[in-house]
Amino acid sequence: MSRLSRLFGRETGQQHAVVRAIGQDRVQSLEFSGDKVLRSVHTGGVTCLDLDHGEQRYLLAGAADASIAVYDTQLPSGAEAQQQQAEEREATRAAAAALDATMAPLQSSRQVAEARANPGGCTDHAALFSITKQSPGGHKYSVAAVAWYPVDSGLFVSGGFDSEVKVWDTNTLQVACSFSVGARVYATAMSAAATAHCLVAVGSDNTAVQLCDIVSGGFTHTLSGHRGAVWAVHWSPSSDWELVTGSCDGQLRLWDIRRAGPLHVFDQHDTQQQWQQQQQQQQQHAQTQQQARQPEKKLGQSRRLAADAQQPAKGSGSRDGAAAASERMFLPERVTKYATAHAGSITGVAPTPDGLHWLSAGTDDKVRLWDAASHRHQLVHYPGAFNRAVQARQLAVSDDGSLLFHPSGSVVQVYDVGSGKLLRTLSGGHYGTINCCSWNATAQELYSGSSDCNIVVWAPARERVNSERDGWQKDSDGDDWSE
Numbered sequence: 001m002s003r004l005s006r007l008f009g010r011e012t013g014q015q016h017a018v019v020r021a022i023g024q025d026r027v028q029s030l031e032f033s034g035d036k037v038l039r040s041v042h043t044g045g046v047t048c049l050d051l052d053h054g055e056q057r058y059l060l061a062g063a064a065d066a067s068i069a070v071y072d073t074q075l076p077s078g079a080e081a082q083q084q085q086a087e088e089r090e091a092t093r094a095a096a097a098a099l100d101a102t103m104a105p106l107q108s109s110r111q112v113a114e115a116r117a118n119p120g121g122c123t124d125h126a127a128l129f130s131i132t133k134q135s136p137g138g139h140k141y142s143v144a145a146v147a148w149y150p151v152d153s154g155l156f157v158s159g160g161f162d163s164e165v166k167v168w169d170t171n172t173l174q175v176a177c178s179f180s181v182g183a184r185v186y187a188t189a190m191s192a193a194a195t196a197h198c199l200v201a202v203g204s205d206n207t208a209v210q211l212c213d214i215v216s217g218g219f220t221h222t223l224s225g226h227r228g229a230v231w232a233v234h235w236s237p238s239s240d241w242e243l244v245t246g247s248c249d250g251q252l253r254l255w256d257i258r259r260a261g262p263l264h265v266f267d268q269h270d271t272q273q274q275w276q277q278q279q280q281q282q283q284q285h286a287q288t289q290q291q292a293r294q295p296e297k298k299l300g301q302s303r304r305l306a307a308d309a310q311q312p313a314k315g316s317g318s319r320d321g322a323a324a325a326s327e328r329m330f331l332p333e334r335v336t337k338y339a340t341a342h343a344g345s346i347t348g349v350a351p352t353p354d355g356l357h358w359l360s361a362g363t364d365d366k367v368r369l370w371d372a373a374s375h376r377h378q379l380v381h382y383p384g385a386f387n388r389a390v391q392a393r394q395l396a397v398s399d400d401g402s403l404l405f406h407p408s409g410s411v412v413q414v415y416d417v418g419s420g421k422l423l424r425t426l427s428g429g430h431y432g433t434i435n436c437c438s439w440n441a442t443a444q445e446l447y448s449g450s451s452d453c454n455i456v457v458w459a460p461a462r463e464r465v466n467s468e469r470d471g472w473q474k475d476s477d478g479d480d481w482s483e
Contacts, residue, residue: 026444026460027403027414032429033445033459038071039126046449048146048394049438052153053192056442058128060156061449062143068158069130070170071455073440073447077126129173137175139164144185144392150192157200159185165202167214179212179219186392191235199257201243203230209245211257223255225262231392232348236372238355246346251339252360254375264375267339268368271377342366347393352401352417359404359417361395363387367406369417380420382406385413391435399441407434412448412458429456
């Protein structure tokens with residue numbers, strides 16, 4: 001399919017397929033970016049990242065040295081930004097002069113594009129601001145979790161090993177309110193879909209998940225049930241009230257925060273295939289019973305009534321009815337209470353943006369895909385998902401839900417969510433363990449934070465971007481004779 005055909009498809013309502021095709025092409029060429037450098041101010045390992053939901057521009061980072069920083073991923077910093085703008089203006093003027101002199105519109109437009117694509121080589125992005133342990137209200141120990149306020153970038157939340165969850169005003173860099181949870185904080189999350197509440201879910205060494213209300217400044221309630229530290233929390237993108245938590249006990253729990261107990265406990269042995277087999281067995285059993293009853297229809301009315309009188313009633317008090325009720329009511333309670341999603345600690349949880357699936361990673365070297373509606377394991381195999389983490393590791397999912405970015409040692413593995421195929425392994429950017437990653441859907445970039453104190457940008461290869469630009473220009477102009 002040509003790029004012109006893809007453009008026409010987008011205009012006729014096939015935008016999703018176009019974006020997906022181009023995005024997958026670019027992901028296939030992701031590599032360490034030498035064109036954009038985020039100058040880390042952290043002296044400890046980077047433990048968590050979060051990109052703002054509105055502009056997809058400001059990257060929030062927390063580190064083991066108790067520091068928090070925000071980076072502008074679009075505009076370079078300081079004098080370099082001014083130099084870039086000056087070079088862009090000069091390139092534009094030169095291109096305009098060339099256009100007037102040579103009357104070669106296609107060539108001139110390419111000169112402008114190339115000048116803007118590489119105005120000054122590598123761009124340097126320093127931190128817009130940083131908060132350290134010496135700053136007023138700063139964390140005393142390692143910052144393990146950060147999260148932007150989903151509505152805008154005016155607020156953000158941080159949690160650390162000092163047992164504190166702090167809500168910060170981005171403009172004043174002051175603590176708006178804080179919560180003491182009494183245990184090391186490993187994860188914080190705010191719901192992007194919520195309209196009826198403004199709660200922060202907190203996972204910590206405390207086995208109960210605590211919900212903090214930043215409006216009232218107090219705790220609303222706790223969700224009890226895990227038997228180990230909670231390393232991963234994530235709100236559902238499709239529901240105001242649903243929350244998924246992962247713990248060191250290997251359990252993955254779905255909560256409706258309006259209820260006291262869990263809505264569901266995910267079971268790695270409860271699969272779609274098993275459910276289909278059970279359905280087939282029930283259908284076969286029903287057909288067998290129906291065939292066994294057919295000869296009775298040929299008997300007289302009296303014998304049929306007599307036979308029915310001798311048989312127990314098929315109501316809720318019959319043996320079959322009691323067995324079915326027992327299977328529905330007691331067996332799930334007994335089984336799912338101790339069901340596990342992983343044979344080790346759960347290090348990360350992430351939903352697909354459409355809310356149809358959940359992804360979880362554990363120290364059993366497994367990544368698992370779950371159906372959000374049936375809560376069943378989808379039996380998708382993700383090969384080579386090595387994971388020996390001793391703390392939470394942040395997963396990332398592409399904006400169309402087709403790609404999973406999984407930190408594994410000093411590399412990031414890129415998987416196809418639906419098939420489990422390992423598409424690419426991003427290596428060479430870090431020499432320490434990668435703890436977190438965040439996907440930028442607007443710029444088609446991946447950011448990763450590591451124990452080596454660095455934040456690395458992974459971007460499509462320059463050659464592919466340039467070839468795409470040239471191809472779009474050629475298809476849209478349609479004048480091959482000018483070359």
